[in-house]
Amino acid sequence: MSAASAHTAGILLLTLVAVAYGGAFVLRVTRGSVPATDFQHRSFRAGHAHAGVFVILGVLCQLLVDRAVLGPGAEVLARQGVPLAAILVPAAFFLSAAGRGRERPSRWILLLWPGVLCLTAGLVSLGVGLLRA
Template sequence: MLLITVPAVAFGGISLLAHIMRNIPGYLDNPVRRGLWRAGHAHAGVLVLFALVAMLYVDQAALTEGTRTLVRILIAAAPILMPLGFFLSVVRPSDTKPNKLIWLTAAGGVCLGTGAILLGIGLI
């Protein structure tokens, strides 16, 4: 499932580049939206790579099968939730401050932290 997100991140990068190259209104002229979209794209790329590497270690961890499943879900949720929070919190070109969906970034962070801690405990 995580491998499906790699082309999505690449598409997101192309979309951001198109906004810049074509000077699409609501991106370059909106610093809040521009900053959050760049952050969303960057977090997506880094977190997908982290998740792919972390998945290699899940089966090596001394965890119950249920906990392994939970770790997989938590770590895979982070590169989905965090960027969604960045993107969807300023979805309209006229948005000058994030809406309540910015909390998806915090939810993704909680998933990432919890999954990483559980995995780390299982690897000790």
Template sequence: MEPTDILPIVAILSIVTVEFGGHALLRFITTDRDRLGAFRERFFRAGHAHAGVLLVLSLVYLLYLPRAGFSDAGEWLCGVVLLTGVLAQSGGFFLHLGVGKEGGRSPGTMLTRSGALLLAVALVALAAGLIRAA
């Protein structure tokens, strides 16, 4: 199978986990608000929102990827870098809410920044491929 046949399936199924996260967030907010606290609630929301938006971005990305003229290996690389960036960017927020302190750095902030870098690399690669193919 082509990377653009498999990777969108991964992204779509990942959206289901984001939906579950939204349900969990609503349960925390409506029933266990004091258990999370303002700091953790803020990072729970940030991780959840970034995951949802970036997964939708990945679906658009994967529609344009075949137009860039990359080999199958290039498409796999770009798609995996993109989805890894999505997981790292949003996952860093969740990691920070678990181990971070308000106003401080943690492995979560490093993971979020790494995810942003991976996303940028994947987006620039796609843009370059589309420019080259035009």
């Protein structure tokens, strides 16, 4: 494993502590300890789920990127695309639902699209690089 992969994977694994804390928050919402609308409840669950899945996928990508045949730009996309999506997509869900009694997403939901773009670019770059290897 390259130093860059180990460094990024280490950071991603440490962020799982924040994801676990987010899970505790979602559990408080689910149990009714934190008042939330149905929309907020669904958005918080979606944000938490996407964060966990994308962080683990980001760790997996770090293991694979060293085996891929990539140019410098494609390597950056393959290494950082999924981790950026792990920030942007959950942020879209959490921030768009923030606020007392919110029933519809705020403009923060627009963060979803750059997150999807990062996810797609990272996975396509890595997939093509692995097929070239």
